[in-house]
Amino acid sequence: MFLVKPELGLIIWSSVTFLLLLFILSKFAWKPILAALKEREQKISDSLELAEKTKLEMQAVQAGNERLLNEARLERDKILKEAKEMKESILNQAKKSAEDETRKSIALAKEAIDKEKFAAMSEMKSAAATLSVEIAEKILRKKLENSAEQDSLINEYLKQMNA
């Protein structure tokens, strides 16, 4: 039965010692330990938060970079395209003006040739006319050297005219 009989002495000493222990440990051990634990917990959660924030910032910066890069790429493409177009239009223009020029000079040449041709023809015509007149004169002169022949000729012509 003594096992379940609490002894007064031990009760008193236990109470006193335990309360002393509680006081000493609370003041000199639990307080700093719990404070340190709390501080560390705070530090860890702060660090985690900071890391998360930094990560988000990094992502934002990266996205910004990506956007800038894309914009630059688009700009480059646009500039390249414009340059190409300009080149093409310049080429086309040049080609066209060259063609026009050629066509114009050809037309001029043709015109000149035609004019020359016409002049030559008319000259040739007048020359031929003069020549033929001269030849006819010469022939007539020769034919009209004797009167008989002159008469026959006149008659012939007259006949021809009467016919």
Added chain:
Amino acid sequence: MFVNIKSIKFLFLVTFFTTFFAFSAFSQHEEHAAATEHHSATEKFKPGKMILEHIRDAHDWHICDIGGHPVSVSLPIIIYSEKGLEVFSSAKFEHGHASYNGYKLVEGVIEAEDVTHKFYDLSITKNVMAMMIGFILLIIVMLSVARSYKNGLGAPKGIGAFVEPLIVFLQDEVVKPSIGKHYARYMPLLLTMFFGIFFLNLMGLIPIIPGGANVTGNIAFTLVLAVITFIVTTVTAKKDYWKHILMPDVPVLLYIIVIPIEIIGVLNKPIVLMIRLFANITAGHIIILGFFSLIFIFGEMSSGLGLGVSVFSVIFTLFMSFLELLVAFLQAYVFVFLSSLFFGQAIEEHHHAEAHH
């Protein structure tokens, strides 16, 4: 309302202590009756006697017997009576063979030769000594842990690496969920209880001085802890706790049944705490001592048999010791867990009660 609650608290404490002292006085009376019919020790090995001597409190710290003479550390005897305070060494009793100043030692208990003489035994007994040594070691350990936090907040090193996870575990897994947002107020008490019980449990497993005492397996020690839990529960309790006990949510006619049940429930909690710790630790010690007793029981039949049995005894004792290491932690944990549950129940506020108005 506050005055009411305070007077209720006071009433509760008074009732509790009256009950306890009545119980104590009754068992003391019984003890006296038992002590008068004690027999002198015989040469034959009595395992029951040996085991009880080991798990009970004593006025000297027994180490071993050499040639039939006990070798022990004598502890101071402090007696308070009408004659005043008497302080002397327990060596004066010569292990119960002599009487001193009108007192004698009967089976480890001090008795007055004059039966009518009333006195209180406030001696520094083996358990008190072991408790003090254990607590001083605990203070040294914890102060060194606390000091280690002064140089920065790095990962804990040394003994701190063992202590810190326990503190964090108790805080985050035991105290916070049971008590709620006001948990910080209770942390110092619960931590002191946990490490105090755990430390003394472990010291009780060490067979030689300064261990070997059965402090946490002594009902006086567990009683003190349970009473502290009870007082803290009662003093910190909020309105809802008292309302639940004194004005339960049942028809008024049933109050006559329900209120006594609730009061018994309230008193039951610390009593169960007290008995659980005491019984678990004492049982562990009894089992280990029982295994050792087997060696001597069989050794008395024949020394060869004792030698043979000793192999099994040692194996079983080793197994039990490992189990007791677990129990040392487990019982400290259970005590603190239940205490924090009780604290949590006492300060719980039922917000849904307002919704009825």
